[in-house]
Amino acid sequence: MRLLRIWPDNTKIHFMGLRHFSFPLSAIMSIATIVLFFTVGLNFGVDFKGGTLIEIQAHSGVADMAKLRTTTTNFGFGEVEVQGFGNSGGVSIKFKSQPGGEEAQKVVVQTARAALEADYDFRRVESVGPRVSGELVQSGTIGIIVAVVAVLMYLWFRFERELALGAIVGTLHDIVLTVGFFMITRIEFNMTSIAAILTIVGYSLNETVVVFDRTRELMRKYKAIPTVELLDISINHTMSRTVMTAITTSLSLLALVLFGGEAIHGFAMVMLAGVIICTYSAICISTPSLIYIGLKLSGQKDKAVAGA
Template sequence: MRLIRLWPENSHFDFMRLRRFSFPLSAAISIATAIVLVTIGLNFGIDFKGGTLMEIQAKSGQANVAQIRQTAEGFGFGDVEVQEFGTGGEVSLRFPIQAGGESAQAAVVQKARDTFSNEYEFRRVETVGPRVSGELVQSGTIGVVLSVIAVLFYLWFRFERELAVASIIGTLHDIVLTIGFFVITRHEFNMTSIAAILTIVGYSLNETVVVFDRTRELMRRYKTMPAEELLNLSINHTMSRTIMTAATTALSLLALVLFGGQAIQGFAQVMLYGVVICTYSAICISSPMLIYIGLRGSESVKVPEGRAAAAE
């Protein structure tokens, strides 16, 4: 019985021609990310901004968001963010940091409970002070920077110079586009988001290593094959594995997005986006970048059609 093949066995699809579209697309998204990041910034969550977060649910099953906002703003605790989420009358309230320290933050919680407890059930209450939020920002930034540096060092020593440079560019590309997801969609950026970014970096590394391992193997076997043919051949060889990995991971994350609940939904959404970006990057960014960097053997005489087909 023949096994089901996710990608044709003798495929000769020209992936390298896609760089004419992928490079301008990635450049446009990166520029838009930089502009919005500088002008508007990230939508930091309570982990980084500090303050008080409360999630309440209407006992009747239907929440009056306008009335909640008007009542909360009348407390006199500054600008309040009121947002409805879910489908069961769930509402989140975010109060800014109060000047009086922990006692002032506790007063915010008590005032909200006294006002809304008759009609709403309090599902979650979090209070983060300015000192804690500052430490979280510092620790999160250091963690991301050190992790990225470690990955870049690994890529530099894992591959030859040209492959290492292309891998580093692809990894940085995935980080920028992931940050772009937070910036453009205004998705809340918190400690869970940092965990998602680090996980996406690892997934990006995995996708790139698989393709470039095959590229290096073919470079040693076919030393006179032009760069574009060699890169197309390596991607076609690993495409079945790429499809299988991306599809199974995406299906798992889609289940978390749909049924995982509010606590994990944000992480799953970012990861689902990251899987798409990392797969796209390994095929349409990192590999074509080798053409411009100068893959060894790219200036050699073209291999006859029969030999290129025999490589598969």
């Protein structure tokens, strides 16, 4: 029985030549992300901004968005964000945090129910006060920083210095581009988004470790071939596994994006983008960065010493 081969064996593609395009592209995207972060910012959800989120479903299957905006604005709770989702009359309504703590947030929900319950089903209600949202921001930030630092420390002890630096470059690159995806798409950034970022960090680490483990094996086997050629061989040897992992993971996430519902749509979208970013990064960023970091084989080092 012949096995299915998604990627041909013994390919000899010159992947390192892509660095002349991938490095400038990633630099532009990273700089754009930093600029957007300080100018536009993330679309923080109720978890981090505080306030009340209500998701409703029209009984008729069609929501009157104009009437909803007028009605909710007339409640007198300040700025209101009304957005439709799905194809069956789903609406998301966000009220900003009200002075007065939890009791004030309950008044918002009670007022909305009294005005809208006749025509809409209330599917989801979340209220977060300003104090709680501030604590969540602090806890979420600390969690991300601790996790990233732990991953970077693992990479530093897991590999030789040059390989560790390359893996660190790739991981940080993936985090930056993922944050950029949040800002470009305006997907709501909430506690679930932190879980998505940490999952992407793990996926990025997995992709990098697979390629760099093969690189380290080949460094022992080939003592004096050019670094560029060695890195090309490493990626070609692991490309079948990389393609298989990316395709199977992407298909699962695509199913969640299409059929998973509004509750996990944002998470699935970010994860799908993260898989694409991490796969691109392992091939076009972290591995080629070893050339500039100065990875040398033992035979090359011996020649350099002899020449000196």
